[in-house]
Structure formats: C-alpha cells, structure tokens
Amino acid sequence: MKPVPQTAVRAKLVRGGIWRKNWQRDKYLLLMIAPVLFYYIVFHYVPMYGVVIAFKKFHPIKGILGSDWVGFLYFKQFFQSTYFVRLIKNTLLLSMNSLFWGFPVPIIFALLLNELKDSLFKKTVQTVSYLPHFISIVVIVGMLVNFLSPLDGIINILLTKLGMEPINFMAEPGYFRTIYISSGIWQGFGWGSIIYLAAIAGINPQLYEAAEVDGASRWQRMRHITLPGLVPTIVILLILNLGNMMDVGFEKVLLMYNPQIYETADIIGTFVYRMGIENGNYSFSAAVGLFNNVVNIALLLAANYLSRKYSETSLW
Incomplete structure (x- = not known):
C-alpha cells in the first residue's frame, strides 16, 4: 500500500478546517436556509426523474422503470401533428406581445x-398600484367575465348606450390576446415597478445635484442619469423574461379560454394539460412539456450570451 503524500494530507486537513470554520461562522444562516433547500430538492429536483416518461410508453401499472422505451416517438408525433404550428404560433405571439407591451410599463411608471x-x-x-398583484388569478378572470358579459357587462352596457351591438368578447378569438395582455399589465405593472424604484434609490444623489447645478432640467436628469442607472436592472429582467418566453401564464389562459377561441388561445401549456390530465396521455404531454422547457433554456442561454457580448451585464 502506497503512503499518502504529506501534501495531500495537509490539503485535506486545510479543507476540513475551512469547512469547520465556515460552519461555526454561518451555522445559523445554513440552518435557516435548510428548509428552502429541502423544499427545492424534494419538490423540484427529485421529480425531474419523471421526465424520462417522455421517452417511454408510460403505463401507471408498470411504472416508470417497467414501461417500454420508445425513444423520440412522442416528439415526432408532436412535430408532425396538426396542432404544432398553431401552438407554437399562439404561444410566441402571446408571450412576445406581452413582453413588447408589458415590459416597458413598470419602467415608465417607476420613472414617473x-x-x-x-x-x-x-x-x-404606490399602494394602489400594488393591490391588483395580490388579487387571485381566478378573481381576475371572474372580473373579466363579469365586465365583458354580453348581457349585463359594464363594457357592453356602454356599447349599447352608444348605439352599438353588444359583443361576446370572451367567445371572440380576435379579442383574446388584447384582453389577456391588457389585464396582465394592469395586474402587474405596480408590483413590477418595485425593483426599478429600488434601483433608482441606489443611484448616487450627488449626480442629480451636480446636474441641477449645471442647469439640467428634470427631463434631462431622467434621461442622462436615471435611465442609464436602470440599464443593468432592465437588461437582467429582460434576459429572465426572454428565458420564460414559452411559459405563458398557463393558469390564466386555462381559465379564460374555451373551444370557441382555441384558434388564438390554445398554447403549449394548455395543450399539455389537456393531453396529460384530461386525456391521460402522460408520455405525450411529458414530451411536449420537455420540448417547451428545452426551448426556454435555449432562449435564456442565447439572450445571456448576446447580453454578455454586446453589454457589460449578464446573468453569468
């Protein structure tokens, strides 16, 4: 048996001493974070093993290990299905429009x-603008249904008073994206402005004082001091939003849509729900969900790479 080199022994002792020192210093912080780590390990990382059913013909009685391996069969079925183009189109249009119209609103609100x-x-x-964030999605959709009702909704009552015919907004495919995006902006712009207000508070006030002495107007101070100070925060949040491009608000769409508006409202998330929960096709829905997550990861990596290449801000 070869003797262990003294350098290796010393390195091991040093590492052990560092671990003990860190434990003694941060043991209470580590204990505080332990439940959070336990939660994510048990409910987020361990269930990732179930992704393997996307490559198997899953049968509940046989279980994951006992089910037959089919490879990329369900991915091919999805790519060749008549729903593929519609789902991708609706998901991208809904997320891109939400980002285009909704992302600047909290920034503008924070600046004002x-x-x-x-x-x-x-x-x-501030308080009034934050309140909609705490309203349940179910309540929000219920409000939309009541306000837009063709019989006694306030919007249709106003249209009738103006001599126009009432419109069944929730059953018209052309109105779905507008209703979804506008209600989302109303619900989230106040809460989304918090991080921008915090970033503004971190800007050196001496910059504003110097600009004021130099005769800069409020608009010029906002343009040349506040906005540049917000750029790193804007870039980080934009990257995160691009990384979630394929994850449109599934719960809200599920509550809002119906077969009459599948043309514009049916997205990947709702399709996975129908295939997996309603039809019991677990393997096919898992394959579609895995494809969706892979696209999200690719978009996140691409956005972060471009940001790191063309600016000084990135996630890593």
Missing part, C-alpha cells in the same frame, strides 16, 4: 413615480 415630490401622494399611488 420617482418624479413625484409629494411623499404622501406618492405612497398612495
């Missing part, structure tokens, strides 16, 4: 809110 001098009014506006 930052210019308010009356602190009481500013806090009131």
